Amino acid sequence: MRDHPRLPTSPGFWRSPLRGPWFTSVLGLVLLVGITVLFVTGLVSYAAYNPGLAPVNDQTPDKGILGFYLFAWPTDPVWLYRLTQGVHVTLGITLIPVLLAKLWSVVPRLFTLPPARSVTHALERVSLLLLVGGGLFEFTTGVLNVQLDYVFPGSFYPLHFYGAWVFFAAFLAHAALKTPTALRAVRGRLREPSDLVSPRPAPPTVSRRGALWLVGGGSLLLFLTTVGQSLGGPFRRTALLAPHGAADPGGGPNGFQINKTAAYAGITPADTHEDAWRLVVTGRTGTVRLSRAQLLRMPQYSASLPIACVEGWSTADQWWRGVRLRDLAALVGYDGDPPDVFVESLQRHGAFRRAALRANQAADERSLLALAVNGEELSPDHGHPARIIVPAAPGVLNTKWVARLTFGDL
Numbered sequence: 001m002r003d004h005p006r007l008p009t010s011p012g013f014w015r016s017p018l019r020g021p022w023f024t025s026v027l028g029l030v031l032l033v034g035i036t037v038l039f040v041t042g043l044v045s046y047a048a049y050n051p052g053l054a055p056v057n058d059q060t061p062d063k064g065i066l067g068f069y070l071f072a073w074p075t076d077p078v079w080l081y082r083l084t085q086g087v088h089v090t091l092g093i094t095l096i097p098v099l100l101a102k103l104w105s106v107v108p109r110l111f112t113l114p115p116a117r118s119v120t121h122a123l124e125r126v127s128l129l130l131l132v133g134g135g136l137f138e139f140t141t142g143v144l145n146v147q148l149d150y151v152f153p154g155s156f157y158p159l160h161f162y163g164a165w166v167f168f169a170a171f172l173a174h175a176a177l178k179t180p181t182a183l184r185a186v187r188g189r190l191r192e193p194s195d196l197v198s199p200r201p202a203p204p205t206v207s208r209r210g211a212l213w214l215v216g217g218g219s220l221l222l223f224l225t226t227v228g229q230s231l232g233g234p235f236r237r238t239a240l241l242a243p244h245g246a247a248d249p250g251g252g253p254n255g256f257q258i259n260k261t262a263a264y265a266g267i268t269p270a271d272t273h274e275d276a277w278r279l280v281v282t283g284r285t286g287t288v289r290l291s292r293a294q295l296l297r298m299p300q301y302s303a304s305l306p307i308a309c310v311e312g313w314s315t316a317d318q319w320w321r322g323v324r325l326r327d328l329a330a331l332v333g334y335d336g337d338p339p340d341v342f343v344e345s346l347q348r349h350g351a352f353r354r355a356a357l358r359a360n361q362a363a364d365e366r367s368l369l370a371l372a373v374n375g376e377e378l379s380p381d382h383g384h385p386a387r388i389i390v391p392a393a394p395g396v397l398n399t400k401w402v403a404r405l406t407f408g409d410l
């Protein structure tokens with residue numbers, strides 16, 4: 001029994017010769033940088049929704065003081081959200097092997113007995129529970145949202161957002177405590193014995209460096225099979241791990257990624273028919289109703305802009321053409337200085353049928369009510385008869401099948 005401990009609470013149970021401060025520290029330092037970037041890009045993504053502007057944009061109501069840092073999301077550079085969210089999702093997926101290897105490297109500590117030697121030790125273990133639990137929760141909810149676009153009770157957004165704050169608080173405390181030791185360990189300057197080292201190691205089958213290459217190789221493979229979805233265009237075909245349940249966009253000018261199809265949104269040809277559909281624009285001086293033909297007689301402008309979704313995928317720039325939002329604002333009493341605008345879709349149900357845009361977004365010369373893309377009429381799935389397209393905004397603000405625009409400070 002002494003020689004062959006069968007319980008994980010006994011240090012001798014854990015026999016891998018790979019475990020030790022060097023291995024744990026290298027992985028820990030990679031996570032220190034990576035998770036900090038994930039946290040910052042995550043907060044940035046939340047700000048990009050402009051949740052402070054209107055309740056319809058706020059995917060995490062009751063954020064309270066956690067919304068302290070929110071700011072008016074800019075419209076430049078046009079690839080801003082594409083970059084921040086591409087980094088968030090791609091890096092998150094790339095770090096999975098590192099996170100798992102790090103947890104594996106310290107797993108014996110999970111079983112240490114007695115559970116607490118002192119109050120300090122008890123507090124430390126509780127904080128580790130928040131750290132490990134929070135980390136697994138954030139990575140799992142993130143991956144599930146990207147892959148399945150939904151499986152939780154309640155909304156993904158509040159869970160991932162509040163989870164991030166709990167996790168990051170525990171993460172900061174842990175980093176403050178451990179980084180000095182980790183830095184010494186990777187430089188080989190750690191003299192004190194470590195409980196991470198197995199007291200009766202099995203013969204090695206792979207070196208520590210070899211194991212690290214394995215983890216790095218796993219990360220590289222995930223990176224290479226994910227990043228294409230954020231690059232868009234021909235690279236999309238390399239994104240083997242990107243979700244593949246989405247509608248096939250087909251070829252031609254409208255042949256780029258579709259999120260929700262017209263059929264899914266319950267949009268019928270009867271709703272969008274030339275005789276039935278009218279755009280209702282309301283503002284300071286009243287309401288105007290415009291047919292598609294009337295919109296086409298207004299000055300038409302072009303903008304090359306991508307659609308970048310919170311899920312991490314992005315299209316390459318598409319060439320949109322339509323009416324400027326600022327020109328529509330001018331029709332209802334806002335000459336030259338458009339205010340915020342509340343956009344509503346023909347779609348009757350679903351979280352993303354309404355969105356509010358801030359004055360800076362409405363004012364931008366490239367913010368369009370698009371009627372055409374890449375030289376052809378919008379397809380039903382891309383929002384025919386008309387859709388919003390705003391530079392640098394997350395995909396969700398680019399409402400499809402627009403029915404109504406209400407200008408006025410929100």
Ligand SMILES: Nc1nc2c(c(=O)[nH]1)N[C@H]1C(S)=C(S)[C@@H](COP(=O)(O)O)O[C@H]1N2
Nearest residue numbers: 257258259260309345352395396398399400
């Ligand atoms: N009415 C409506 N507009 C919508 C959505 C929706 O579900 N309903 N989805 C949004 C999201 S989340 C994204 S990423 C983009 C995707 O646009 P696309 O399908 O043309 O690529 O549309 C946005 N506009």
Ligand SMILES: [Mo]
Nearest residue numbers: 309310395396
């Ligand atoms: Mo999206």
